[in-house]
Amino acid sequence: MSPLLEIEDLAVSFAPRRTLADAIARRGPERLRAVDGVSLSVEPGTALALVGESGSGKTTTAMAALGLVRPDAGAVRFDGQDLSGLTHSQRKRLRGRAQMIYQDPYGSLDPRFRVSQSVAEPLEVHRPGLSRAERDAAVVTALEDAGLAPASDFLHRFPHELSGGQRQRVAIAAALVLGPELLVADEPASMLDVSVQAGILALLDELKAKGLAILLITHDLSVAAHHADRVAIMYLGAIVEEGPTATVIRAPRHPYTRALIDAVPRPRAAGEAAARRLVAGEPADAARLPSGCRFHPRCPIAIDRCRVESPLLRAPAGDAGRCVACHRADDAPASGRAAA
Amino acid sequence: MTEPVLSVRDLKVRFALPGRPPLRAVRGVSFDLRPGERLGLVGESGCGKSTLAMAILGLLPPTAEVSGEVRVEGRELLALDERARDTVRWTKVAMVFQGAMSSLNPVVRVEDQIVEVLSVHRVARGRAARERAGELLEQVGIPARRGRRYPHEFSGGMRQRAAIAMALACSPRVLLADEPTTALDVLAQAQILELLERLSEQLGLAVVLVSHDLGVIAQSCHRAAVMYAGEIMECSDADAVFARPRHPYARMLVRATPTLDDGEPIAAIPGAPPRLDARLDGCPFTPRCPHAFEPCRDERPSLAARGGEGAVACHLYRSAPAVAAPQRETA
Numbered sequence: 281m282s283p284l285l286e287i288e289d290l291a292v293s294f295a296p297r298r299t300l301a302d303a304i305a306r307r308g309p310e311r312l313r314a315v316d317g318v319s320l321s322v323e324p325g326t327a328l329a330l331v332g333e334s335g336s337g338k339t340t341t342a343m344a345a346l347g348l349v350r351p352d353a354g355a356v357r358f359d360g361q362d363l364s365g366l367t368h369s370q371r372k373r374l375r376g377r378a379q380m381i382y383q384d385p386y387g388s389l390d391p392r393f394r395v396s397q398s399v400a401e402p403l404e405v406h407r408p409g410l411s412r413a414e415r416d417a418a419v420v421t422a423l424e425d426a427g428l429a430p431a432s433d434f435l436h437r438f439p440h441e442l443s444g445g446q447r448q449r450v451a452i453a454a455a456l457v458l459g460p461e462l463l464v465a466d467e468p469a470s471m472l473d474v475s476v477q478a479g480i481l482a483l484l485d486e487l488k489a490k491g492l493a494i495l496l497i498t499h500d501l502s503v504a505a506h507h508a509d510r511v512a513i514m515y516l517g518a519i520v521e522e523g524p525t526a527t528v529i530r531a532p533r534h535p536y537t538r539a540l541i542d543a544v545p546r547p548r549a550a551g552e553a554a555a556r557r558l559v560a561g562e563p564a565d566a567a568r569l570p571s572g573c574r575f576h577p578r579c580p581i582a583i584d585r586c587r588v589e590s591p592l593l594r595a596p597a598g599d600a601g602r603c604v605a606c607h608r609a610d611d612a613p614a615s616g617r618a619a620a
Numbered sequence: 621m622t623e624p625v626l627s628v629r630d631l632k633v634r635f636a637l638p639g640r641p642p643l644r645a646v647r648g649v650s651f652d653l654r655p656g657e658r659l660g661l662v663g664e665s666g667c668g669k670s671t672l673a674m675a676i677l678g679l680l681p682p683t684a685e686v687s688g689e690v691r692v693e694g695r696e697l698l699a700l701d702e703r704a705r706d707t708v709r710w711t712k713v714a715m716v717f718q719g720a721m722s723s724l725n726p727v728v729r730v731e732d733q734i735v736e737v738l739s740v741h742r743v744a745r746g747r748a749a750r751e752r753a754g755e756l757l758e759q760v761g762i763p764a765r766r767g768r769r770y771p772h773e774f775s776g777g778m779r780q781r782a783a784i785a786m787a788l789a790c791s792p793r794v795l796l797a798d799e800p801t802t803a804l805d806v807l808a809q810a811q812i813l814e815l816l817e818r819l820s821e822q823l824g825l826a827v828v829l830v831s832h833d834l835g836v837i838a839q840s841c842h843r844a845a846v847m848y849a850g851e852i853m854e855c856s857d858a859d860a861v862f863a864r865p866r867h868p869y870a871r872m873l874v875r876a877t878p879t880l881d882d883g884e885p886i887a888a889i890p891g892a893p894p895r896l897d898a899r900l901d902g903c904p905f906t907p908r909c910p911h912a913f914e915p916c917r918d919e920r921p922s923l924a925a926r927g928g929e930g931a932v933a934c935h936l937y938r939s940a941p942a943v944a945a946p947q948r949e950t951a
Contacts (some may be wrong), residue, residue, distance in 0.1 A: 330752050473665055474833075474877050475876050477888070478889075479888035481878075481886070482886075498806060500808070501880060502878040539807060544835065545813065545833060547835075547862045601907065
């Protein structure tokens with residue numbers, strides 16, 4: 281199946297404010313490279329999880345996928361169409377086909393709008409020709425697809441009358457009402473209690489089964505483990521490992537992936553404490569990326585080459601299903617989480 | 621066995637509201653904590669876990685009515701007046717919060733904030749205080765010279781370390797940590813949890829770790845208490861709660877928590893917790909419980925040791941061999 285969303289060599293940078301020191305030195309501010317050479321694709325009916333810590337560029341990548349930030353370089357193609365060449369009206373049409381849901385349903389719903397208004401608003405913008413009855417029917421369908429059934433119980437309520445999970449479902453209904461083919465979900469459950477989280481994530485699974493392509497952004501590898509077919513691990517703006525979720529989690533090949541897996545809190549087996557290898561330190565400043573591999577200052581297995589030469593994302597020997605950006609990926613595979 | 625350093629008996633917290641039924645945030649909680657022991661309080665938002673921690677430290681607003689007993693090294697805290705309690709705070713019991721920015725002053729250098737705590741509590745002053753501040757920072761993994769920086773120059777993980785250093789300034793016996801890693805990335809979280817474990821082992825510090833994340837508790841605590849609607853539903857070895865939860869709520873909570881093993885599908889818990897102003901006679905989980913039967917609605921199950929493995933507050937376990945041994949909480 282051909283991918284619905286294809287991102288190729290995407291680079292996005294932001295200019296921080298020029299400081300006094302910059303002004304004295306008569307230079308522009310150091311640009312912050314949020315995303316640096318990211319390629320990925322999502323097929324209909326599948327979910328790709330972008331996993332990384334804050335500042336790794338996962339949200340910026342998602343925004344670029346929807347054409348919400350302008351890339352410095354690279355291409356974003358939706359259903360084969362390059363976003364950069366689109367006219368304003370083509371872009372608007374595309375928005376109906378690719379929708380986003382955010383982490384904070386308190387922030388994405390207008391507190392003065394009833395549920396029916398929040399869900400109908402995208403229709404008013406994108407399908408002004410619809411009759412009132414058609415619009416109402418679409419709103420009811422979207423709410424019920426989002427798990428709020430019967431919709432009549434919810435139509436006239438305000439966001440503050442709903443629980444956190446219901447509010448997130450309303451936000452999802454507003455994203456579904458245009459019948460999108462791609463759903464970008466940015467930490468859709470991380471503000472919710474764990475008892476409610478599972479329901480929201482199961483809803484994404486259902487939508488995927490109906491053929492939607494899902495780009496799931498999460499910092500939580502265990503969420504990715506359950507809900508994504510493929511996973512891309514990002515570090516400081518670049519993908520360091522990408523592949524089928526189960527394979528990547530069971531046998532990570534990049535030392536950063538391994539560190540993330542080791543850091544997931546869980547009950548430990550007896551005597552495991554000493555075996556856990558925590559990566560020390562903190563990610564570098566995105567305005568001053570390290571030379572060579574950007575993970576080398578924290579990497580437990582870095583060699584001289586890592587300090588000077590940036591590794592390419594490529595399939596390691598004998599492992600065609602995934603890509604790893606590590607000079608040592610072909611050495612003995614980084615063993616899974618339980619082994620030391 | 622050593623004497624408990626913190627012991628909480630039948631702690632209740634009510635918020636009186638004018639003209640409305642009071643909110644009962646904590647409905648009778650008891651536990652003991654020994655030096656060097658780490659107890660995890662786990663539960664969803666609104667279950668009373670943070671209120672419980674605040675009540676132990678006497679940090680709740682005046683509208684809160686707190687009853688029961690909180691003893692630290694045998695000394696009853698709830699009866700103390702505000703001034704006497706102030707000396708207990710920091711010197712006996714200290715607290716760190718989620719998002720360390722709330723405990724750090726943004727316009728004062730980190731080292732100076734620790735020095736201030738040390739001198740206010742007459743632990744040390746002048747040069748000695750400065751040296752001690754440096755030691756405390758080193759102890760939490762911050763090079764002493766970085767103490768000259770301001771909190772905003774620190775990353776989230778370093779700020780939380782600094783807040784921990786400050787909490788340890790007066791060598792407390794008990795540290796209450798309320799969601800200390802919730803705002804952090806997973807790698808920083810792992811570092812902070814490891815730090816808390818190391819400190820509790822090195823200093824014999826008793827730790828109450830409040831978290832909504834069962835994994836966090838299971839990893840870093842000896843015991844876990846699962847809270848629901850202001851009560852402890854199950855209290856047992858942390859590993860046992862995670863691997864063999866017994867209370868139906870604990871079981872459903874474990875099943876709702878995603879883990880790295882993708883085998884077992886995760887399942888939401890249908891329904892919602894009771895309102896805090898509801899009068900509850902029986903078990904608060906009854907309306908959502910798939911196993912509820914006759915006595916659950918009217919009779920509140922007591923938290924008691926059943927079948928030898930920790931304590932559980934559930935009528936289902938009533939028929940288990942009646943163990944005469946004292947509850948593990950109070951043993």
